[in-house]
Amino acid sequence: MVEMSVTAPGSAPLRLTPRQRAWKRARRHRGLVFGGAVLAVIVALAIFAPLLAPYDPYLQTLSERMKPPVFLGGSFAHPLGTDALGRDYLSRLLYGARVSLFIGLVAATISALIGTTLGVLAGYFGGRVDTVITFLINVRLALPVVLVALAVVALLGGSLTVVVSVLGLLLWDRFAVVLRSATRQVRTIEYVAAAEVLGASLPRILYKDIMPNVANQLIVVATLEMAHAIILEAALSFLGLGVQPPTPSWGLMISEGKAMLLFQSWLITIPGVALFLLVLAINMVGDGVRDVTTPEGRD
Amino acid sequence: MLRFVVGKIVMAALVALTVSIISFSLLHLSGDPAVAMAGENANDAAIQAIRETYGFDRPLIVQYGDWLFSALRGDFGESYYFRMPVTQIIADRLQITMLLGLLSITFALVLSIPLGVAAALRPNSLVDRAALFVSVVGQAIPSFWFGLILIVVFAIDLRLLPASGAKSWTGFVLPTIVLGYYATPAIMRLTRTGMLDVLSADYVRTARAKGLPARKVIFKHALRNAIIPVVSLAAVQMGFMLGGSVVVESVFALHGAGYLAWESISRNDLPTMQALVLIFSMFYIAFTVLADILNAWLDPRLRVA
Amino acid sequence: MLDPSPILSIRDLSVALPEGGDRPHAVTGLSIDVRPREIVCIVGESGSGKSVTAFATMGLLPKALRPTGGEIRVDGRDLLSISAKDHAAMRGRTLAMVFQEPMSALNPCYTVGEQIEEVFAAHTAMSRAERRQRTLALMEEVKLPDPQRIHRSYPHQLSGGQRQRIVIAIALALDPRLLIADEPTTALDVTTQAQILALFRQLREKHDAGILFVTHDFDVVAEIADRVVVMQKGRIVEEGSVDAVLNRPEHPYTRHLISAVPRRHPQARDTAPATPVALRVEGLEKSFQTPGTMFRPGTPIRALAPASFSVGENETLGIVGESGSGKSTLVRWLVRLIEPSAGKVEIGGVDVAGLDRRAFRPYRKDIQIIFQDPYGSLNPRRTVGDQLIEGPVNFGVSPKAAMERARELMRIVRMDEDAVERYPVQFSGGQRQRICIARALAVEPKILIADEAVSALDVSVQKEVLKLNDVKTRLGLTLLFITHDLRVAGEVCDNVMVMEKGEIVETGSVVEVFGHPRHPYTRSLLDAMPGKGWDVPDLGAIAEQELS
């Protein structure tokens, strides 16, 4: 750390609280602002889908099949065209945002709960607890995610619940790995010892002293895994084992549109771009959060 | 070093054993194998006959013990679907997947390490931004979609490369790009942050104070240290890639082990499926052990301890 | 002794700080000359710009810092105007540097022998055998034992002192004209420090180099400097011969710094009347298991031999020793951050050693600790107030009452009451350490342990914190003062306990132990203290006045 020893600019007391400082940095972080904005738009579209969608996303009009979107010569009656069953693509895209976001959020929450618990316990206690949890992490990492997810979904049948649970139960490894090392590091810092000496109970130490200081890493991993879950769901759907139709999931839309790839490529391009943008936005938010909350703020 | 390695291997063996139990029990619950074997047009009697012939009526623990014991001798039984020894079927396909995996990891390393180093040397420069772009896009782009787009552009539009198959090396170009790109972001980011950390390390400052030329400082002193965690990551990514080859092999009609695994799941070909999950896990475990050994060799603190 | 032509001649150097720093320049208008066979010490507190000067000369400034004016001449060439490549070619050959942290200054991936030979490889056309020959000779010169073995050792296999000798060997390899040393002994134990300083003195004699020596420690200055430059906030405030600056400082800042240097010879104190025993320790012992593998249990390592001592109420007991002496194990044990292997501890007559964690909890109130690192001991995500009421609330005080008390404690440690609403990052190191003291006092302990509590602070800040000693008297506390710095112990303590390798080797009053050490280890510690030849002038009263 040349910087520290040479100028020690960090040693000068700051005027702002950590939160104010992070907020100030966040507003200047272009990736975070861009990703946040895109994400906010997608979330808003998802929330207000019932108001914004021109049609019922489930309404089939077999006489209006695969009408092209307006920029490929279609009409404004269906701005993004219709799918193979004559359903309005824009409406399905809007409702699909709900599904992707739901899958991402719930799967990431489940895996965050599992991974954080294991990671924090391993990092805090070390020793045998750590050995056992490290072993679990290794076992989990050795299992090929896509194959296991496929096998389980094939067994239980694809439904939103099954897909979300399977992904949630499979994606906890990174939470555990990252939080384990973060907790290990925080554990050795003396404020934890100070809290212990001041008679704080273990749950209180975990809640007050460990969690707030690993929270930024948790958020970063959570965004990564949310994006990961969304992409995996799309891949499962692509292989025919994702969320079940007629649910308008983006992954499913790509899978359905795949059939016409060579002739009506917009059928996969539109949900593909939406998926790409969503995942991109989430990742940029994650990167941004990391940059903004890292103490040295390396940028 | 020997103790370090032996320890790693024993841990790996325990992990492998657990994985075998998980994969066996997990996959053994996925539907009635007899129906799957019988196929689309089979009737009841046929199914009952199969059930008895293949011992699906035995307790699971017996079936597991039987399977594991044979597996240790390299015998994964006979494929329900192909009626051939699983080992023979897999050995054949694994070559393709391994080749694809090796090409992909090479592609990923060749793309990401120089990019990561360049990005770390000039933070916030154009190179750094380009590297960031590559990694952000790589993380966000669904591989099956990417594959389809590449087929459209390179195979159909430009007619430069074949759309499918493994007839010649050209058939591997697109799958390698898709699969390799999947691993690029993580490796590039780790190289970049690793280099940034190392470049601000005291010993790099010492090396500069010695008056070594920049090239030597960067490659001999910095990269050597920054590469250590990258080795582990590359091993992990290689393992993930083999598992992730399912999608890519399906898109490009490469009949490798990943595609075989997916097909086996859909037709309840238990012996093949179990063998593949186990083999993919073993590969992952072997890669990580290999990486540990390589790390021990790269990092004297582990070697001599 | 003054050579008319300086090797290093810095004129009017300015280095800008990036925006958002606490001042526009890291250094400004700085001029220094260093002549052959001369050791020039730059002294100053952290952030004074002394290291920036050193790094600017070496061309190793971090990218964020750019020299904005002036010149740095070595052998007549202005280093600020030559190309980076030419500058690099001069490093190692004409200019060399020794760094503060020997633990991290060597590349863990290569043998130390190779790291020395690299200098020859980079700058000369020597053959392999010749390089090796020279390397081994260098190792002899810096007094490394068994050069053959060390040549093929990796850094992690060597001690801190040995590593620093390697770094020095690297610096000396090509007989540089200028040697820059940046706090080269700060991270070392006092005995090792003495050896390294001795080495520097010898080097000055043997080689013709000029040495620019950066330090914060006036005792070190007294030990080796020919001339002294005192820096404050990027500017030189005073410059002169070592005798003039140390004994007759003129600038108020210099005087302030020197007055803060702890006295070497403790004044005889009124022997404190024997008081009731606050803490009695008997046969306390601790061993650690090395981490075992799957096949082998770890082997036990004894960190603490059975130790016995007692401290009276209102007494200050100093525990001194070098790193690895077991003093930290002892106090971590006392506050039950680690579990004992055997022994007895009485607090107020009750043996708490046998209690399990839960049963021990009520006694935590009685014994509190202040840690070394003011940055690590406060949770950056909680307000100061929240952390101050932690203890009392845990022991059943209402948050409101605890907050009242917290504000009062802020006053006691001479800080603003409103500090409770702010976050730790908003305070300086010294202020944070005071907050830590307040936090420990919040539960009204009987015994307070200060574990190297001032070691990380600049001397002047150290002095401020140590002044809180009178708080201790006012509150009737028993203080265990753990330090590696004998001077500080001499200043603060009533009695001293010296530890070496997990054992207590000597106990007694400060005057006894420092004046008439009985144990050889104690004697070697005292002998190793730098600056023995310098009696700190009594400037305290004047400095205080001038500064305020």
Add this chain to the structure above:
Amino acid sequence: MSLMRIASSKCVRPLTACAAILSASLFAGTTADAGQADDTLNAAFTKEVENVDLYYTTAREGLILSHSVWDGLTYRDPVSGKYVGNLATAWRWIDDTTLEFDLRKGVKFHNGEPFDADDVVATVNYVVDPKNGVKAPQNVNWMKSAEKVDPYKVRIHLVAPFPAALEFLSSVVPIYPNEYYAKVGPSGMATHPVGTGPYKVESVEPGRHFVLKKNEDHFKGPKADATIGTVDIRTIPEVNTQLAELATGGLDLIWGVPTDQAEMLQAQGGFQVMNKETMRVGYITMDAAKRTGDTPMANKKVREAINYAIDRKGIVDALIKGSAQVIDSACSPIQFGCDQDVKTYDYDPEKAKALLQEAGYGDGFSVEFYAYRDRSAAEALMNNLSAVGIQPHLNYLQYAALADKVRQDGIPVGFMTWGSNSIADVSAILPEFFGGGGQDQARDKEVMEAIETGDTSIDEEVRKESYGKALKRIADEAYWVPLWTYGTNYAMSEETDFEPTSDEIVRFFDVKWK
């Protein structure tokens, strides 16, 4: 922000440019790097066939290979539907359960082994033995054994009277060389197949790649001699990839192309696209026998309502297309015994609602809906159901899993299809679904008895009548919703000359160059 600009340009490209380029230039013509030039027909399988040995596969691809590489005792002419001699030259019924064959002389297997009665006897006796685990036992378990009368005369003994014997012998009972098979066993046959057919197998990469070479010594039988020298078959699971290969000249012949793509391909020009009707029928099965517990489907009115609710014509016109036609009877109209004179249910959602009201389900109900293929058709059917108040919840499973579920527990409602193994006789469909077995969701005694009568008689009139009785009752009770027949789409390069047949079997020996 530059990131966004690049990202968007990268993504937009395929969106607009690709669509334009694709439609304009992609299919402008095929290159001639394969095909006629080197006398190699490049074809693709969609599915990995597990084994080239027909006794150990149930895949259609197995039948296709089998037809080109082996021969049965008889052969059904795909055009006339008449049975003619193949390895046999004549046959006669000795009694209800004994068939006698005169064998063709001078036939040689690909490895030179001469064909005679021993080969027939060995093959039949091997496959009927349950120990040998033939994969589709129903294909062979109607035979009891074979007996050699003289070197060119054999008798096959049946378990019971079996009217479809000649059909089965024509398609699913290929004759193997006894000496070779005894030597190498099924696994040897799988990797180095030996038969008597117009093509011999040059190489096999199991499941992936098959190369057939013209059999120059093919006997003069009902099958034409091959004209194309080499047939190279690769397994390409992705239809898009198949199309891309067809477009770039890597393939000459593909089939099973989804209708939408086939139409597009036809519109592009430069290819021959054909649709041929098949024996596959789609149907909705309903749990009338309460196998899944108390279900609305046990109520005849509900089943009728579902029949009225489905807009079969609408779906066929919009989605299935090609040569598909709506059916009313629970079988393929091409099949023998498929009586068309049954009760019909025309699309009438109002009537469906009224029936539901009568049945006490005026507010509708929700139900688990199962399917395994044609996802868009399944979704359209579900849409029809929800229009009359029945809320289906889709369970889209692999075939194996769904068939398993039907056999074990039954399913309330399911959309499935059946291809009858290309056997043009209702005995290949009715007993399977209404004969009281695992897939029978009706369990109607009356139907079962009628089918039993038809199955065990060799009198065509008796069979016709009893199957008709069963089919009428099935329609009256609305046990199924018979949906439509399927056509298969074939796409081939312009130089390929091939006339598809309704049994969905691609006979490579009938493929020629133009």
